[in-house]
Structure formats: C-alpha cells, structure tokens
Amino acid sequence: MEIIEEKRDGIHVFKLNGRLDSNTSQGFETAIFQAIADGSKKIVIDFKDLDYISSAGLRVILKATKAVNREEGKIMLCAMQDYVKEVFEIAGFDSFLPIVTTMDEALKEL
Amino acid sequence: MKKKEYSFELKNRLSELDTLCRNLEKYGRQIGLSSKMIFELNLALDELFTNIISYGFKDGEEHRVRVTLTPEKGVICLCIEDDGIAFDPTAFDHPDVSCSVAQCKIGGLGIHIIKKLMDDICYERCGNKNVLRLKKKFGKSAS
Numbered sequence: 001m002e003i004i005e006e007k008r009d010g011i012h013v014f015k016l017n018g019r020l021d022s023n024t025s026q027g028f029e030t031a032i033f034q035a036i037a038d039g040s041k042k043i044v045i046d047f048k049d050l051d052y053i054s055s056a057g058l059r060v061i062l063k064a065t066k067a068v069n070r071e072e073g074k075i076m077l078c079a080m081q082d083y084v085k086e087v088f089e090i091a092g093f094d095s096f097l098p099i100v101t102t103m104d105e106a107l108k109e110l
Numbered sequence: 111m112k113k114k115e116y117s118f119e120l121k122n123r124l125s126e127l128d129t130l131c132r133n134l135e136k137y138g139r140q141i142g143l144s145s146k147m148i149f150e151l152n153l154a155l156d157e158l159f160t161n162i163i164s165y166g167f168k169d170g171e172e173h174r175v176r177v178t179l180t181p182e183k184g185v186i187c188l189c190i191e192d193d194g195i196a197f198d199p200t201a202f203d204h205p206d207v208s209c210s211v212a213q214c215k216i217g218g219l220g221i222h223i224i225k226k227l228m229d230d231i232c233y234e235r236c237g238n239k240n241v242l243r244l245k246k247k248f249g250k251s252a253s
Contacts, residue, residue: 022160023124054156055220083149090226091219
C-alpha cells in the first residue's frame with residue numbers, strides 16, 4: 001500500500017492507495033501516529049484509491065481517531081469506494097466515525 | 111455450474127495475504143464470481159488467516175494453511191485447515207458494535223465480520239488440525 005501525505009492549510013491529508021490489511025496496517029499506524037505526535041490535530045484520510053480494508057485497518061483508524069479526540073482534534077474520512085464503506089458498515093463504525101463523500105466536504109468540516 | 115475444487119496453500123506469514131488475494135481474483139474470474147463476491151470472500155479468508163497466523167503457532171516454525179474453495183449449487187464452500195493450536199472462532203460472541211468512539215472495543219471484530227459475511231460456519235478439530243468450513247450463498251449481501 002502507498003501512503004501519500006500532504007499539508008493543506010494546516011490540515012494533514014493522508015491518501016491511501018492499495019490495500020489496508022494486517023500486512024500493511026502497521027506502516028499506516030506508524031505514519032499517522034507520527035503526525036499526531038508532531039502536533040497534527042486536523043486530519044483527513046482520503047480513501048479514493050483504497051481498494052480493500054480489513055479489521056486490522058479499521059483498528060488503526062479507530063485508534064487514531066481516539067488519540068486525536070483526546071487532543072481535541074478531529075479526523076475526517078472521505079471518498080470511500082462502496083465495498084470499503086460496506087466494511088465500515090458491517091463493523092458498525094459508520095455510526096460514530098465522520099465519513100463524508102468528497103475531499104471538499106472533509107476539508108470544510110475541519 | 112460444474113463442481114470443481116480449487117485449493118492452495120499459504121505460509122504462516124502476513125505477506126501471504128497478497129497470494130491469497132491473487133489466487134481469489136484468478137479463481138473468482140475463472141468461475142465468473144462478481145467483484146463484490148470476490149471482495150467478501152477475500153475479507154472473510156483474510157480475517158481467518160490473520161487470526162490463525164497471529165495466535166495459532168507458538169513454535170517459530172514454518173507452517174502451511176490450506177484453503178479450498180468449492181462452488182456448489184447457489185453456494186460457495188470454503189475450507190481452511192491449519193495445524194495450529196485448537197481454536198474455535200464460532201465460539202466467540204458478537205462484540206457490541208453500536209457504540210461511540212470512546213467506548214468501542216475492538217476485540218473480536220474480525221470474527222464479527224466473518225459471521226456477517228458468511229451464511230454458515232462450522233468448526234471441527236481433526237487430530238492436530240483446525241478445520242473450518244464456511245458457506246456463502248450467491249447474491250447474499252452483508253449489509
């Protein structure tokens with residue numbers, strides 16, 4: 001999986017490309033927790049090019065969301081493909097994680 | 111649909127998830143499965159395989175996990191066999207998934223996903239092997 005990081009007006013954007021599973025989730029966990037440790041409080045995760053997610057990926061998203069909430073920051077998730085969104089729904093994570101359709105909406109919320 | 115079995119082995123390392131994905135894509139296309147069906151079979155097998163290799167082997171040796179897929183009338187049958195420590199995933203309760211960020215516990219999430227995706231799950235300990243058989247109906251959607 002490829003992780004592209006960008007800064008946009010003080011917002012830290014992660015673009016995920018490929019498959020977020022138990023083999024790749026560790027790399028993403030390291031990257032996002034590094035950003036949180038460096039003081040990023042507004043984070044967008046762009047799922048547009050993410051083809052697959054398993055519970056290992058969901059765990060990292062949940063853990064990062066909890067960590068950012070503790071710092072009184074916010075994470076937005078955007079542009080999920082249908083099958084990926086379905087995994088969030090099966091897990092029940094769509095009921096409490098902020099998922100929006102487009103990057104613009106995500107940036108506006110922060 | 112002609113009954114035809116498709117079987118392959120994975121070594122007990124996480125990088126084999128890519129092999130799992132490649133094999134499912136190849137076989138799925140051969141027998142005309144939808145991309146949604148391939149995604150859901152991949153997810154269920156990923157969760158099981160990850161569980162097995164994370165908790166099943168304590169000896170540091172190389173092990174093989176065998177995956178077998180058999181299309182039957184209206185159903186895809188999956189079988190996963192490993193020689194790890196005895197573990198029955200069907201004995202786990204559903205976690206509470208209707209909760210807030212702060213309360214949400216993540217244990218058992220993989221097994222919850224498998225139960226949601228599959229129509230039937232059956233565990234058996236055969237000698238030194240865990241044998242898990244799963245069935246998924248064509249057209250069943252998890253959501």
